Amino acid sequence: MLVVMCIMALLIALIAPAITTLASTSLTTAAAELRNAAEQARQTAEASGYPVELRVYEPTGGQAGYYTAFRLVKIYETTNQINGTTNQYLPLRQLPQGIVITTAADASSILKTAPAGNEAPTGYNSAATRSIRFSPLGSIQGLSSTSPQTLSLVQSLSPVVANGLPRNFATITFDPVLGSTAIYRP
Numbered sequence: 001m002l003v004v005m006c007i008m009a010l011l012i013a014l015i016a017p018a019i020t021t022l023a024s025t026s027l028t029t030a031a032a033e034l035r036n037a038a039e040q041a042r043q044t045a046e047a048s049g050y051p052v053e054l055r056v057y058e059p060t061g062g063q064a065g066y067y068t069a070f071r072l073v074k075i076y077e078t079t080n081q082i083n084g085t086t087n088q089y090l091p092l093r094q095l096p097q098g099i100v101i102t103t104a105a106d107a108s109s110i111l112k113t114a115p116a117g118n119e120a121p122t123g124y125n126s127a128a129t130r131s132i133r134f135s136p137l138g139s140i141q142g143l144s145s146t147s148p149q150t151l152s153l154v155q156s157l158s159p160v161v162a163n164g165l166p167r168n169f170a171t172i173t174f175d176p177v178l179g180s181t182a183i184y185r186p
Contacts, residue, residue: 028185030099031153031170034070035181037093038132038172041072042179045134051075051141052134056101056111056151057092057119057127066100066156067111067130069093069121075133092121100156104164107152110174113144132174140176148173 038054045052057069074088095101102108114130121127133141143149151172158166171184 026096027099027153027155027168027170030095031172031183031185033093034095034101034151034153035172035183037070037072038134038174038181041132042134042138042181044072044074045136046138048074049136051136053131054134055117055119055129055131057121057124057129058103059124059127066102068095068100069127070095071121073131089121092123095153098156099153102152102154102164102169104152104160106163107154107165107169107171108150110143110149110151113142113149115142134179138179140174140179143176146176148175150174 041052041054051074053073053075055071055073056067057071058067059069069092071092072090074090076086076088101111103111105112110132111130114132117129117131119127119129131142135141151174152165153170153172154166155168158168161167167186169186173182173184175181
């Protein structure tokens, strides 16, 4: 019995780092995907001459205080003659299971200043939204500050250590003047 317990302890010791690495990889991938969406919004706005929003969604009835989905929306100031709509909605994309955008003020400052809304995207009864609008000139419109702002992704069940963040997180910074983004990983 002692031998079996030693073998089990050894297996657990070998598997634990692999699980941590897998969670870290998922967090890094989610941050890269969200940053790529922001860069796509900026580039599309500059190329098309129309503002493009990166919208993040906090589903009603979901995990309170966490945004779990995002999409791009091309904003037409007047009715689009091609399809008669005022906005072009790209498909809603979910963050990986267990990865969320935290609403902690120190960790995701852009959520305090970005315009708020409420939508009912496909698959949700309704969802609170925050919109990060990239202008055709490359800047981010509608924020109350010109200093860089942040969105932080975390694993939803990770204990908070400092500044509303756990030990393992990814932060995307947004420069409102230049519209540029960057990822920070501890």
